[in-house]
Amino acid sequence: xxxxxxxxxxxxxxxxxxxxxxxxxxxxxxxxxxxxxxxxxxxxxxxxxxxxxxxxxxxxxxxxxxxxxxxxxxxxxxxxxxxxxxxxxxxxxxxxxxxxxxxxxxxxxxxxxxxxxxxxxxxxxxxxxxxxxxxxxxxxxxxxxxxxxxxxxxxxxxxxxxxxxxxxxxxxxxxxxxxxxx
Numbered sequence: 179x180x181x182x183x184x185x186x187x188x189x190x191x192x193x194x195x196x197x198x199x200x201x202x203x204x205x206x207x208x209x210x211x212x213x214x215x216x217x218x219x220x221x222x223x224x225x226x227x228x229x230x231x232x233x234x235x236x237x238x239x240x241x242x243x244x245x246x247x248x249x250x251x252x253x254x255x256x257x258x259x260x261x262x263x264x265x266x267x268x269x270x271x272x273x274x275x276x277x278x279x280x281x282x283x284x285x286x287x288x289x290x291x292x293x294x295x296x297x298x299x300x301x302x303x304x305x306x307x308x309x310x311x312x313x314x315x316x317x318x319x320x321x322x323x324x325x326x327x328x329x330x331x332x333x334x335x336x337x338x339x340x341x342x343x344x345x346x347x348x349x350x351x352x353x354x355x356x357x358x359x360x
Contacts, residue, residue, distance in 0.1 A: 190235065190278070190285070190306060194352040195228040195314065197239070201348035204241060208324070208341045219248035219257075221271075228275070228349060235278035239345075241271040262329050268294040287318065293327045302345075314349040 205220040223245035228237035244265040248254055258265045275289040285304040290297055304318035321340050329341075 190230055190280075190314070192230050192232070195230070195237075195349040196352045197224065197226045198313070198348040198350050199224060202346060204239075204343075204345045204347075206341050206343050217248055217253070219246050219254075221245045222247055226347075227352065228278075230278075235275070237275040239273040239275070239347075241273075243269060243271050264294045273300065285316075291322070291327070293329065296327055298322070298326050302343075309348075312351065316345070316347045316349060319344045 202224075203220055204224055205218060207216050207218045209215070210217045221241045221243075223242035224240060226237060226239035228235060243263040244258055246254060246257055246263070248257065257263055260266075263271070270292075272292040273289055274292075275287050277288045279286045279288070281303075283305075285306060287302045287304050289300060291300045300320065300322065302318040302320045304316050307315040307317070309315060319342060321342050324339060324341050327341070
């Protein structure tokens, strides 16, 4: 068994890891009102896996776009509309991680982010914290241009150009699927 090293005390061990949504959070923050206010939101429904084998890693994070919550129902309806996430035509936001590289006590996760009909390359710096029960906690933040992500609606320039994305993911080893007896 090979490990993707993240410092001597923080290996990302071979295997398949799944997200524990009860102990995870995925969200965003965007400046609004010409920078005078920050709108923060979280997504309530998502899942994903990370497969690590022989020092290579890849994975997928799938977010249900309609599960976004900013604490304001009217704003959330607008964010779900065709002006932004267009959840009727694009139900999911998907990040496909194509490589994971150990770097300075953490990881750099590279891949492609799919938002509505837009695809953009993305790199995220991630810290890894092993838990006593063998689970892992990954924390990462990155900044994405809203325009590059295809979220261009901006009435009178009230919304800032960048969105700060954050994820705190609790990963646990996937349970093996047992073959039916008989």
